[in-house]
Amino acid sequence: MRVSLVAGGAGFIGQNLVRALVEGGRKVLVVDDLSLGRTESFGALLADDLLLFRQVDCSDAETLSAAVREAGVEITEVWHLAANSDIPAGISDPTVDLKRTFLTTFAILQFMREAGVPALHFASSSAIYGDHRGLALSEDTGPWEPISNYGAMKLASEAQIRAAVEAWLPRANIFRFPNVVGVPATHGVILDLVRKLARTPDRLEVLGDGTQSKPYLHVDDLVESMLHIAGLDGRHRVFNIGPDDDGASVRSIAEAVRDHLSPDAEIAFGTAPRGWVGDVSQMRYDISRLKATGWQARLSSAEAVRRAVIQISAQEALG
């Protein structure tokens, strides 16, 4: 049986991708170590045998190979979304991103080479670029100087995939994600702010001075773009994925959270232009390459944020 493998498929973006793949008629094997992922939402799909799940540490090629063998399926493509999504955690302990963000890529490539899997779709990140202070970044804009271990290990992953394409891998797509919002939220600025405001409904404290600005994409748009790109031709393609705008500020996100949950609350900003070490405070994408393929996001950054605020508030049973 021909099956798509989704590594990290139980995470926030993974769950959304898996549902879209199954709805598109594919059979899917999800492998995830469940360090951050959840499988509750897969209940009906698992019961109907449209989805297989194995709890696997994807940074170990032998474990991964054994899990696929045991499942008795032939993998025709891999979607690799397994990574440490907690960037500050990776900054205090670099081994977190080494293992979860890079060694997963390394092991998945080992597995694919041995199993002869011909196509890889990889979730990379705007974090590979580092801090270009708001310059609109095209896919080729150098230098690439990631300022977090997360970004470093995403760049390392891209590099290892590129070398594999040269040597043996028939096809790879690299998706450079912007900030992605939606549900089920496990981390990120909107979830943080929603939870903070739930604890102190009259006051919302914000990390940084609120001027941080980045593109935000709703996960529904993101998944649609990934499926769109996977349908294109090309041996090794790299895409910035984002909305067609200059992004949203943390101030506007805080205001959207307050307006939805507690309109009279006071918002208290910090003084630093960054939220934390390793955070890029001003980021813009040039998405000409993606637009030229005929795809564009349904929601702007501001719309994606507002929709996610409503969804995450509901997830947290708050509004």
Place this chain on the structure above:
Amino acid sequence: MRVSLVAGGAGFIGQNLVRALVEGGRKVLVVDDLSLGRTESFGALLADDLLLFRQVDCSDAETLSAAVREAGVEITEVWHLAANSDIPAGISDPTVDLKRTFLTTFAILQFMREAGVPALHFASSSAIYGDHRGLALSEDTGPWEPISNYGAMKLASEAQIRAAVEAWLPRANIFRFPNVVGVPATHGVILDLVRKLARTPDRLEVLGDGTQSKPYLHVDDLVESMLHIAGLDGRHRVFNIGPDDDGASVRSIAEAVRDHLSPDAEIAFGTAPRGWVGDVSQMRYDISRLKATGWQARLSSAEAVRRAVIQISAQEALG
């Protein structure tokens, strides 16, 4: 006692760097796993206690830390030259470059963070750029798409170092080496050709069609440039290091070897424009950044090749 640590200091470039550091009055601790390195040339320096040597696998931070503790010295800077220098070996088995080229960097950074070592000088490579088909590459020219696992793991190393500078490392210099020639040669096109011609003195077989062209720098110039850059200010600096010319072709190198060793030999070229998978056949550097600091190479690519041919022939006791 204040000491410079040189990781990979028993390799080709390492031995030359170590000698220059000692001649400049520094005390040096060499750590090397001796997988490719040799210590014979250190005899007198070791005897005079100007140099300490420990056989260490630098991809293991605890082993490295223990070796430094046991040596009873305070490390004030690290020169990191430890890597797999056999690029084809790394292409057939990616774990070679993972361990020797990247995990060495990862472990050295762990050691430095724990020990509070404030400065890192890192041997990177033109291989991080990938194949730009002869475009003159500045340090910021993207995209960076290495086509060998060696190049991928050098890029991964640069990325991890950049993230460390953001979080805790006070100072890092990144040297992007071109092809480097000289003695003691352990690998590379000149040594290959010298040895081939020694086996069949009337015929020199060359991998590829001879049109491959890259900048070649003599190791004496390389070491001088590294010491020059180490003396500059700056928190995180990246330099292409090379001669001020467009390079030398493999054809010209083969001719230099033939002319020196066996002038009547026939040279037989292959048909492929590349020597092997993962080889970049046309490479040029823009070295404006380095020149602007007031440094330039003494030898051109052609002169470096000719000098190295003479030196390597002597090393092999052939000419």
